[in-house]
Amino acid sequence: MDRTRFFELLDPVIQSPKRFSVLSHLNPDGDAIGSSLAFAQFLRKLGHEAEVMVPNDFPGFLSWMPGASGVHVYDREKDVCNEILCQSDVIMMLDYNSLSRSGMMSDCLKSLETKKILIDHHRDPVESDFYCLYSDTQVSSTAELVAEVVLHYGSQYLDESIATNILVGIITDTGSFAHSMYRPETFQICAQLSAKSLPYNAIHQLIYDNFSENRLRLLGYAIDHKMEVLDEYATAIISLSKEELSSFNYQVGDTEGIVNFPLSMQKIKMSVLVTERQGIIRFSFRSKGDFSVHELANKHFNGGGHTNAAGGNVSTSMELALAKLHDILPEYKELLNPSHNP
Numbered sequence: 271m272d273r274t275r276f277f278e279l280l281d282p283v284i285q286s287p288k289r290f291s292v293l294s295h296l297n298p299d300g301d302a303i304g305s306s307l308a309f310a311q312f313l314r315k316l317g318h319e320a321e322v323m324v325p326n327d328f329p330g331f332l333s334w335m336p337g338a339s340g341v342h343v344y345d346r347e348k349d350v351c352n353e354i355l356c357q358s359d360v361i362m363m364l365d366y367n368s369l370s371r372s373g374m375m376s377d378c379l380k381s382l383e384t385k386k387i388l389i390d391h392h393r394d395p396v397e398s399d400f401y402c403l404y405s406d407t408q409v410s411s412t413a414e415l416v417a418e419v420v421l422h423y424g425s426q427y428l429d430e431s432i433a434t435n436i437l438v439g440i441i442t443d444t445g446s447f448a449h450s451m452y453r454p455e456t457f458q459i460c461a462q463l464s465a466k467s468l469p470y471n472a473i474h475q476l477i478y479d480n481f482s483e484n485r486l487r488l489l490g491y492a493i494d495h496k497m498e499v500l501d502e503y504a505t506a507i508i509s510l511s512k513e514e515l516s517s518f519n520y521q522v523g524d525t526e527g528i529v530n531f532p533l534s535m536q537k538i539k540m541s542v543l544v545t546e547r548q549g550i551i552r553f554s555f556r557s558k559g560d561f562s563v564h565e566l567a568n569k570h571f572n573g574g575g576h577t578n579a580a581g582g583n584v585s586t587s588m589e590l591a592l593a594k595l596h597d598i599l600p601e602y603k604e605l606l607n608p609s610h611n612p
């Protein structure tokens with residue numbers, strides 16, 4: 271669906287006051303929370319009611335974000351959330367594009383006939399699930415798409431909270447403008463936002479300079495003791511078991527970013543972080559260049575995402591999960607490291 275058609279369909283929806291639920295994905299990140307908060311705040315400026323809801327808790331390093339204390343966490347307040355969902359006139363889904371990534375909310379969502387509207391930048395949205403969708407994989411973040419929507423209706427709607435929340439989404443999804451930068455408009459939008467937001471330096475410090483001592487030591491341990499480098503496949507794998515995480519007093523968000531570090535080695539094209547969470551093994555994939563971790567995660571690990579960043583999971587032991595990962599690598603050898611001759 272192109273942008274013109276999206277606005278043709280959205281315009282009548284937002285013309286009269288309504289109740290909106292603004293939802294984002296399981297294991298919410300900076301873009302999930304930033305885009306959702308910003309969009310909800312924009313809706314309230316238009317005279318709507320809007321509640322933000324995520325399936326499970328978001329990392330503590332995002333708790334300072336304007337409006338973050340009002341986010342409903344489904345697995346902590348299921349009844350309240352179900353009531354909000356049932357009473358909504360419109361359900362917005364941001365930064366994900368399949369009902370199955372709604373965690374425990376999936377069943378409730380599938381049973382509701384309510385109009386669902388998507389704003390997202392992941393690949394392969396399920397178009398038939400949505401009344402209308404604003405989806406573009408060539409945009410840095412969902413937050414940037416939210417900025418486009420807000421600016422479509424007028425820059426008078428941008429205030430400090432909205433601009434700050436959008437910037438957090440863009441900064442976190444691009445690793446501070448280091449990747450996922452596909453078009454000059456990203457900088458132009460950020461320039462407009464930064465005129466209205468908290469100072470950029472302050473936002474950056476709030477996001478990144480807030481590690482606990484344990485979190486930094488976990489990062490050191492992961493790289494020094496747990497990183498396996500497979501030259502043949504230009505791949506690095508880091509795995510962290512439940513026991514290892516708890517020995518560093520793991521808090522939600524503490525493994526965020528660890529997967530990016532191996533890519534700083536010139537020879538590495540793909541980095542994988544494998545972590546053990548309540549009964550499931552979670553994979554986080556990153557790549558450089560045109561190697562698509564989306565394809566790999568989608569084919570083998572019940573996941574997907576973007577060309578250079580994707581996730582997945584399996585319900586086996588850590589040992590079997592790692593064995594599976596090693597087993598499939600030969601399939602990608604030509605793409606990962608065509609020049610390698612053992």
Ligand SMILES: [Mn+2]
Nearest residue numbers: 301365411412
């Ligand atoms: Mn995103």
